[in-house]
Amino acid sequence: MTIFDTSDRFRRSLLQGEEQAREEMTRAYGIAWSGIREELDRLTEQIQAALDSGLTVDTSYLLQRQRLQRLERVVIAQLQPWAAVATDTLTGQQRAMLRLGVRHAVGLLHVSEPSISLSFAQINAGALREMVGFAADGSPLRELLQSTTRFAADRVVDSLIRSVAVGLSPRQTAERIRDSLAAPLSRAQTLARTEMLRAYREATRQTYLANSDVVEGWVWHASLDARTCVACLAQHGSAHALDEPMQSHPNCRCAMLPQTPSWSSLGLAGLQEREPVATGEAWLRLQSAATQRRALGPRWDAWRRGELRLYEMTREVADRRWGTYRVERSLTELRLR
Numbered sequence: 001m002t003i004f005d006t007s008d009r010f011r012r013s014l015l016q017g018e019e020q021a022r023e024e025m026t027r028a029y030g031i032a033w034s035g036i037r038e039e040l041d042r043l044t045e046q047i048q049a050a051l052d053s054g055l056t057v058d059t060s061y062l063l064q065r066q067r068l069q070r071l072e073r074v075v076i077a078q079l080q081p082w083a084a085v086a087t088d089t090l091t092g093q094q095r096a097m098l099r100l101g102v103r104h105a106v107g108l109l110h111v112s113e114p115s116i117s118l119s120f121a122q123i124n125a126g127a128l129r130e131m132v133g134f135a136a137d138g139s140p141l142r143e144l145l146q147s148t149t150r151f152a153a154d155r156v157v158d159s160l161i162r163s164v165a166v167g168l169s170p171r172q173t174a175e176r177i178r179d180s181l182a183a184p185l186s187r188a189q190t191l192a193r194t195e196m197l198r199a200y201r202e203a204t205r206q207t208y209l210a211n212s213d214v215v216e217g218w219v220w221h222a223s224l225d226a227r228t229c230v231a232c233l234a235q236h237g238s239a240h241a242l243d244e245p246m247q248s249h250p251n252c253r254c255a256m257l258p259q260t261p262s263w264s265s266l267g268l269a270g271l272q273e274r275e276p277v278a279t280g281e282a283w284l285r286l287q288s289a290a291t292q293r294r295a296l297g298p299r300w301d302a303w304r305r306g307e308l309r310l311y312e313m314t315r316e317v318a319d320r321r322w323g324t325y326r327v328e329r330s331l332t333e334l335r336l337r
């Protein structure tokens, strides 16, 4: 059973109203609530300390506090009585955005690291549910944690749940789980980023599925910067069906963009249609030779001559726990070394 099967099963149990799944979600909301409380207390202390020493308080603190207070109200409302199905439905405004096919639904749904905490004025109930599902008993994540941390697996899972609820970044989360993990910070960061982004992505896909009248599929969107790996670059711009989860390598920062109907099919004439996302291959061709070389290293020459395409630089990994995803082929495999 892959990690995606685990969350599918959890989601089904919730829909069927199974007692245990509901209890786990209620517990997760409890963790969320105490996490929000703690953040609020911490922030209030900081604000008070600043006031006491005669400093002006940065508005970002006040906004942050407002956001947490709002989150707290949401969580409390969620806790009694808890209802997952209702939170899956988008608000009218979110639906309208999707309907417009706004690229900026990206702003709303994109999971790139720095924006997580800012994007969700609402608690991301879907991501919270996915995180609980991914970490359910017997899941690959739970087993991995139990094998590495022995006694602290529960603590790490609770931290992940809390981070998703409060809207912490994977980096902030890594700081908090590193002691429980007894691992170097880099490993904690990989774990936090991989697990949190998986939860956000699956929640995104579930949202798209719930709105399949206006979302037809999803498009792989890589961050297209110096750190983007060739495997993700090769998949950038590719179209996927809604029933396909985004399966990627650890540390992947890619996002899923909604594929929305054209303006004309929505009955809106005379508007310029959105351009489809260009492929990673096309994007790279437009870059300077220096950027291309940085991205491809020793593979650049063969690529430039048209002998080796990006996709050919990757291979599939089929893992019975983490799913099927693509990674870069080694230079040796490509006979470039």
Ligand SMILES: [Zn+2]
Residues within 6 Å of the ligand: 222, 232, 248, 252, 253, 254
């Ligand atoms: Zn990626």
